[in-house]
Amino acid sequence: MGILSHLLILHLLWTASVFCQYEDYDFEDEYGGEPDHQLPYYFNPNTQAEVPRFPFPVECAKECFCPPPFPLSMYCDHRKLKTIPNIPNHVQQLYLQNNNIEAVPAGPFTNVTFIREINLSYNNIKFHMIDHGVFAKLSNLVQLHLQHNELEEFPFPLPSSLERLLLGFNKISQLPGKALEGLPNMTVLDLCNNLLDDSVFKEKPFSNMKNLMQLNLCNNKLQTMPPDLPPSLRHLSLENNSISHIPENYFNRLPQIIALRMSHNNLQNVPHNTFNLPNLLELNLGHNKLKQVFYIPRSLQHLYIEDNEIENINVTVMCPTLDPLNIKQLTYIRVDQNKLTSPI
Known part of the structure; x- marks a missing residue:
């Protein structure tokens, strides 16, 4: 039984390795960066084509x-x-x-x-x-x-x-x-x-x-x-x-935005309420030319504004009143490589 058990374990490990090698495409593998909270993709089992029964072993190209x-x-x-x-x-x-x-x-x-x-x-x-x-x-x-x-x-x-x-x-x-x-x-x-x-x-x-x-x-x-x-x-x-510019009210027609990535552009100023989006979780504006901060919604969890030209961050202007019942509020922020002259 010991040999059979070992063989069974080896077979299961081999099966798992084959499956994992061909996991679904991950945007992060291609482009790097912080997690963007995107939901994993699964085939919808209700829409899968029904394959006819076939004998084993199945036909396979010789290559x-x-x-x-x-x-x-x-x-x-x-x-x-x-x-x-x-x-x-x-x-x-x-x-x-x-x-x-x-x-x-x-x-x-x-x-x-x-x-x-x-x-x-x-x-x-x-x-x-x-x-x-x-x-x-x-x-x-x-x-x-x-x-x-x-x-x-x-x-x-x-x-x-x-x-x-x-x-x-x-x-x-x-x-x-x-x-x-x-x-x-x-x-x-x-x-x-x-x-x-x-x-x-x-x-x-x-x-x-x-x-x-x-x-x-x-x-x-x-x-x-x-x-x-x-x-x-x-x-x-x-x-x-x-x-270099985001038109005012641009996101009004995009209320479901969860993640917005615009790092490494030429943004200088954005209208104060541009990102007042109820579902926004991640906002990446690092490596631009921003000089002023902007309003961020309560939903936001990750904020990247590093490597800009910001001199002052007024938290009372930038952030809404903290909600002690909302444990998902801003948990990560990058403000390094700016021109800050006073503490936040």
């Missing part, structure tokens, strides 16, 4: 690995692949990250019906090498990873089922209005580390994304705040741009 504990997943990552292998019909999760893939042809996806997640990050894919409509035909696709590639354009069309689209670390410079049409289920859109400038806002690309909760536009070439964002938004990332 890949299909572990018995996870028969709906096919792991083809870190294998120096130059092409996408044929994908069996039953696969729901496809992992192709960290290869040398340059094209996404329609062929390998011909019989794919149930796929819900595709990870093609860390490859060499260019927009013109993606067969037109190859993703749009995948009617159950929920999550698509294309970060760290060579995309010059937004990869559309996409299926209406899509909920999370990760396009960070590419060379995208344009967002045609039609590119984001027909995506009513999109909740997370990551466009950090691209070449986007203010011209992309002319067609109001985000205005019809009624369920969008997280928008990442950090490390681009923006000079103004993105207009016409949907009121569903909760996380907005604009770090490392050249934004």
Whole structure:
């Protein structure tokens, strides 16, 4: 029994290691920084495609690995692949990250019906090498990873089922209005580390994304705040741009904002009540050119205003009356690297 017990433990540890290696995408892993309180992402079990019964062992591409504990997943990552292998019909999760893939042809996806997640990050894919409509035909696709590639354009069309689209670390410079049409289920859109400038806002690309909760536009070439964002938004990332001004009442149409990150911009002054948002938990305005403080809501827990040009912090003006019953009030604040001349 002792040997059998040891073998069982080793099997469980191996299973856990495989599962943990392919945990869901974490924004913090890519961009660092403090936790942003975002809720973990889970597939909605009520919307999963029902996969027909199939015999064991399941079919698997010879270039890949299909572990018995996870028969709906096919792991083809870190294998120096130059092409996408044929994908069996039953696969729901496809992992192709960290290869040398340059094209996404329609062929390998011909019989794919149930796929819900595709990870093609860390490859060499260019927009013109993606067969037109190859993703749009995948009617159950929920999550698509294309970060760290060579995309010059937004990869559309996409299926209406899509909920999370990760396009960070590419060379995208344009967002045609039609590119984001027909995506009513999109909740997370990551466009950090691209070449986007203010011209992309002319067609109001985000205005019809009624369920969008997280928008990442950090490390681009923006000079103004993105207009016409949907009121569903909760996380907005604009770090490392050249934004110098926040229009008064800008956030009136975004009452659900939980986390706002605007460090490393050119902000000098913000209207006093700009951040009077009832649900705001994290506000990061570090590494700007702010000279005065502003009102912060009672809900705020983390505040970053380091490396600015603030000379005086008047707490009675900045903070609301403390509520002894609210144990979630401001717990972390950074004010270092300013020009403070008197104690807070």
